[in-house]
Amino acid sequence: MTRRLLQLFLGLGLYGLSIAMIVRAGLGLDPWDVLTQGVFERFAGPAGISFGMVVNLIGLAVLLLWLPLRQKPGVGTVANVLVIGTVANFGLDWIPSDLALPLRAGLLVAGIVLNGVATGAYVGAGLGPGPRDGLMTGIVARTGWPVKWVRTAIEITVVAVGWLLGGSVGLGTILYAVAIGPLVHVFLPMFTIRKKG
Known part of the structure; x- marks a missing residue:
């Protein structure tokens, strides 16, 4: 259990850092962070919420x-x-926002790879899915609809709403969409902790 908890919190921390890296790259966000940025730009930022x-x-x-x-x-x-x-938030405070394009491109790629590692780590700890993944599995369990269609519908919905609110959609969004599945496919088995007995 100690290893599971350490891996969980390390994975979640790296996931948070990967979000900051992708945001600071400024080349397009992953679907859920398009929504986050849209909500931030339209409502939360003006209200002083980070x-x-x-x-x-x-x-x-x-x-x-x-x-x-x-x-x-x-x-x-x-x-x-x-x-x-x-x-x-810590990552956004620490990573400069005025980087040159080559550094921003490198930050984007590194952030997406780190996101895949982090997802493998926290999911592999086996201590419960994240809220977004649980929403997907819950809808699948209740409706019997295929996972791929439910996941795709959720991702398209959050990108569309986020974009309409002012979230950043760009090359990074496409790169994330194409790369995250294969990355998690590689890293999840590496970090999955098998139950004994």
Whole structure:
């Protein structure tokens, strides 16, 4: 259990850092962070609420959608809501926002790869899915619809709403969409902790 908890929190921390890297690259965000940035730009930022806090609040809002789906959160689910946005804020404070394009491109690629590593680590700890993944699995369980269609519909919806609110869609969004599946496919087996017995 100690290893699981360490891996969980390390994975969540790296995930938060990867968000900050992709945001600072300024070349387009992953789908959920397009939504986050849209909410931040339109509502939260003017109200003095930080980007990282918006990440956490959206995670909490998505977690509430679990109630009608009868999903049960784990330790990792709750930690996800608390840790990722908090670490993203630290990363945004630490990473400069005025980098040259080659550095921003490198930051984007590194952030996407780190996101894949982090996802493999926190999911592989086996202590509960993140709110967004649990929403997907809950809808699949309740409706019987195929995972690929549910996941695609969710991602398209959050990108569209985020973009309409002013979130950043660009090359990074496309690169993330193409790369994250294969990256998680590689890293999840490496970090999955098997239950003994």
